[in-house]
Amino acid sequence: MASLNCSTAVCVICLEKPKYRCPACRVPYCSLTCFREHKEQCNPETHPVEKEIGSHLTAKTKKPVENTVTRKRTEFLCRI
Template sequence: MVNCTVCDQNTGKYKCPVCRAQYCSVPCCKKHKEENCKPNQITEKNETVETTTKESQKKPEFVTEDTVPNELLERLRESKKLKEMFKVSDLKKLLNYVDKSDNPYKDVQTAMRDPLFTEFVDECLKIVDPLQNQQDF
């Protein structure tokens, strides 16, 4: 568990959408936004890493066969269907649940039982691996 990056007293249950800093409450969130939040800063596990160039943001640190190229990630961001799906609060709850999970593998399996989550995953896969999806049908 990671402590709140603002008060350092409570567990950081929530993550800032801009820099991913963890905080524990609404007052800490407000204080973080007013004083500490920097869009070019990524905070994980109470360690701050400055991203200095766009080049460092483009290249993943560890590339595997499953690494998704940035151009495909951009397509996810631009997808109208995914944007519509994010308007459904239940999907947001499921994604937050998996994101905050201590056992994400198990919790993704659980979330896959929900048709909304499965539809979301299928739509993501259609965008990042369209050839594989055509072969499945």
């Protein structure tokens, strides 16, 4: 999970120093307990720009990520 850089950010539930951001709406939270409480009222529409950017990507521009570890393991198993 990405850590927060802004020193003025606070958890949306308990107002403590946050460590994480909600994957849907990007608001800061500090713990799993706070995230669960936030999730009940989460509104992904609070950051429509991120959603808009994702919608503009087409299947052609999205390249599959090749996992080299998985590929190497598969090659190794095929040689056995």
